[in-house]
Amino acid sequence: MSVLVFAEATQGQFKKAAFEALTYGRQTAELLGTACHALVLGPADNLAQLGRYGAQKVWHVTHDHLASFDSQSWAAAIAQAAEKTGASVVIMSHTSTGKSIAGRVAIRLGAGSVSGASQVPSLEGNELHVVKPVFSGKAYATFAIKTEKKVISVMGNAVRPEEVGGEAPVEQLSIEVPAPRVQVVEVQRVEGQVPLPEAEIVVSGGRGLKGPENWGMIEELAKVLGAATACSRPVADAGWRPHHEHVGQTGIAIRPNLYIAIGISGAIQHLAGVNNSKVIVVINKDPEAPFFKAADYGVVGDAFEVVPRLIEAIKRFKAQQN
Amino acid sequence: MKLLVCISKTPDTEAKIQLTPDGKQLDTSGMKYIMNPYDEWYALVRALELVEAQGGSVTVINVGPSSNDQIIRKALAIGAHEAVRIDAEPTSAWFVAHQIAAFAKNENYDLIFCGKETIDYNGSEVPAMLAELLDLPFVAWASKLDMEGNTATLHRDIEGGVEIVKVATPFVVSAAKGMAEQRIPNMRGIMMAKRKPLKVVEPVAVDDPVSVVQYALPPKKKGVKLIEPEHIDELVRLLHEEAKVI
Numbered sequence: 001m002s003v004l005v006f007a008e009a010t011q012g013q014f015k016k017a018a019f020e021a022l023t024y025g026r027q028t029a030e031l032l033g034t035a036c037h038a039l040v041l042g043p044a045d046n047l048a049q050l051g052r053y054g055a056q057k058v059w060h061v062t063h064d065h066l067a068s069f070d071s072q073s074w075a076a077a078i079a080q081a082a083e084k085t086g087a088s089v090v091i092m093s094h095t096s097t098g099k100s101i102a103g104r105v106a107i108r109l110g111a112g113s114v115s116g117a118s119q120v121p122s123l124e125g126n127e128l129h130v131v132k133p134v135f136s137g138k139a140y141a142t143f144a145i146k147t148e149k150k151v152i153s154v155m156g157n158a159v160r161p162e163e164v165g166g167e168a169p170v171e172q173l174s175i176e177v178p179a180p181r182v183q184v185v186e187v188q189r190v191e192g193q194v195p196l197p198e199a200e201i202v203v204s205g206g207r208g209l210k211g212p213e214n215w216g217m218i219e220e221l222a223k224v225l226g227a228a229t230a231c232s233r234p235v236a237d238a239g240w241r242p243h244h245e246h247v248g249q250t251g252i253a254i255r256p257n258l259y260i261a262i263g264i265s266g267a268i269q270h271l272a273g274v275n276n277s278k279v280i281v282v283i284n285k286d287p288e289a290p291f292f293k294a295a296d297y298g299v300v301g302d303a304f305e306v307v308p309r310l311i312e313a314i315k316r317f318k319a320q321q322n
Numbered sequence: 323m324k325l326l327v328c329i330s331k332t333p334d335t336e337a338k339i340q341l342t343p344d345g346k347q348l349d350t351s352g353m354k355y356i357m358n359p360y361d362e363w364y365a366l367v368r369a370l371e372l373v374e375a376q377g378g379s380v381t382v383i384n385v386g387p388s389s390n391d392q393i394i395r396k397a398l399a400i401g402a403h404e405a406v407r408i409d410a411e412p413t414s415a416w417f418v419a420h421q422i423a424a425f426a427k428n429e430n431y432d433l434i435f436c437g438k439e440t441i442d443y444n445g446s447e448v449p450a451m452l453a454e455l456l457d458l459p460f461v462a463w464a465s466k467l468d469m470e471g472n473t474a475t476l477h478r479d480i481e482g483g484v485e486i487v488k489v490a491t492p493f494v495v496s497a498a499k500g501m502a503e504q505r506i507p508n509m510r511g512i513m514m515a516k517r518k519p520l521k522v523v524e525p526v527a528v529d530d531p532v533s534v535v536q537y538a539l540p541p542k543k544k545g546v547k548l549i550e551p552e553h554i555d556e557l558v559r560l561l562h563e564e565a566k567v568i
């Protein structure tokens with residue numbers, strides 16, 4: 001009857017997404033009056049630390065077939081682990097991994113599923129009610145999961161990781177894992193940067209910046225804030241910035257605590273990817289730019305004057321903090 | 323090659339979302355619909371390119387009511403060879419995946435294309451479910467797909483990078499931006515589409531494990547607080563003390 005949280009590790013390290021899923025899982029387990037367990041697949045460092053985020057026990061599966069990612073092998077392992085440990089709810093992160101496996105795990109377990117949940121569920125009779133943003137953030141929908149087994153994937157930055165305990169006992173779980181049919185040839189990572197979907201602060205530039213040569217100040221602002229950089233679609237299409245920075249309807253959707261939009265008009269397709277940000281700051285020289293309607297704070301002014309001033313102001317602020 | 327492309331219908335990107343007064347349903351009066359952009363721009367076009375290079379056929383499939391025929395005809399106008407519509411309301415990812423799997427099971431497709439997600443429910447669930455039901459490998463959010471013989475090399479978007487993978491056909495792939503360039507149907511395509519076969523298939527019986535019980539609109543923004551460009555320190559103070567985000 002327990003809640004099993006698949007805690008995802010990247011290159012053996014647990015990231016924020018795993019702690020968020022655990023916090024979500026711990027709160028779901030409390031709602032159901034049951035235990036919260038973590039599941040780790042493949043090699044990872046410091047498994048016991050998952051106890052700090054609410055895992056009462058960590059199940060660890062090691063197997064040759066888990067050496068690289070394949071949706072089929074991983075989903076099979078998770079579904080079997082759920083069955084072996086008597087879990088009725090499986091929780092994971094709505095990451096590139098989660099998107100590859102949540103549907104597979106749901107089918108294997110005969111479980112109803114909701115992907116990209118933004119709030120901890122509520123219990124209505126035997127159903128779990130799960131809220132998620134739909135229509136690219138233009139509305140929220142509450143889904144009722146009616147099956148006995150349930151699968152939920154949790155949207156990034158939707159819940160804050162909460163530390164509630166100490167280390168958890170780690171137990172090995174032996175499982176038959178089918179051989180991967182998808183072979184990972186290579187993983188190319190952008191080094192030394194906060195990955196955009198995980199970033200708490202995002203500094204984003206649009207066509208108003210005129211050209212790629214003007215991105216120095218965007219990068220510097222991001223650096224002083226410990227932020228990731230993003231851009232609007234025309235900027236990526238023009239090759240001013242790499243495609244993985246493109247946010248919006250056709251790019252990626254993010255929900256950082258702070259989104260700073262510089263020289264971006266705020267077209268609806270752009271907003272679709274960022275309107276779930278907690279706080280939005282818009283810097284635009286046109287007071288009529290639609291983005292101001294979606295913003296919390298705005299500066300009407302020339303980015304080439306405002307941004308250098310903002311960098312200096314943040315530096316002063318950081319210096320005071322220390 | 324025998325290819326299947328799953329296409330779905332979604333409200334237009336510009337559509338304003340309104341609810342019935344009790345919030346139990348969407349108010350769809352006057353709503354404009356389009357083919358889901360990932361299905362149209364990337365999945366369908368890449369499938370057509372493969373067939374143009376190596377021969378074969380592209381079938382598009384949709385689970386939906388007869389009002390979806392318009393977007394299905396558009397897919398035929400862009401170049402798909404034939405279409406199948408499973409005549410049922412697409413009530414959940416589970417329902418849709420079971421319908422497509424039931425149809426595809428005995429058809430031996432070399433490759434099944436989906437979009438990375440629909441822009442209405444943003445689920446990203448149908449492709450993975452379909453792959454599991456058909457016992458096929460699956461590559462999610464692929465931004466590049468090249469075939470050599472029966473082996474594909476794909477680039478898959480992951481957090482902070484790209485994963486390059488190889489897989490042999492048959493498999494399921496979900497398409498992200500980058501996999502192809504959008505094609506606009508021309509007059510000839512539109513005329514030809516009228517004569518291409520659109521087969522309507524009865525659904526199989528499937529119980530929905532989930533359903534939407536309530537919708538809500540996001541809380542309205544309080545309105546923007548404007549800061550003078552000369553007083554940027556004030557913005558920093560507000561972000562720290564009021565918004566508490568730095």
Ligand SMILES: Cc1cc2nc3c(=O)[nH]c(=O)nc-3n(C[C@H](O)[C@H](O)[C@H](O)COP(=O)(O)OP(=O)(O)OC[C@H]3O[C@@H](n4cnc5c(N)ncnc54)[C@H](O)[C@@H]3O)c2cc1C
Pocket residue numbers: 205206207208209231232233234235246247248249250251262263264265266267268269270273283284285286289301302303304335359
């Ligand atoms: C189906 C579809 C999907 C789309 N998907 C996306 C998507 O995913 N993401 C996306 O971003 N777009 C998307 N678009 C495009 C979108 O509609 C807009 O065209 C795009 O977002 C505009 O980018 P922009 O704001 O950078 O440029 P512009 O609209 O050109 O705006 C530039 C802004 O910069 C301001 N500016 C100019 N100079 C300065 C200065 N010196 N200082 C300060 N401000 C200045 C201007 O006032 C203006 O508001 C999509 C469009 C369609 C049709």
Ligand SMILES: Nc1ncnc2c1ncn2[C@@H]1O[C@H](COP(=O)(O)O)[C@@H](O)[C@H]1O
Pocket residue numbers: 327328329330331358360361383384385386412415418435436437438439440443444445446447448449
């Ligand atoms: N009703 C449908 N008919 C056919 N294909 C669909 C349907 N709904 C979703 N799909 C496919 O599954 C993909 C992902 O959808 P989703 O899981 O709903 O985000 C879409 O991009 C389509 O390729």
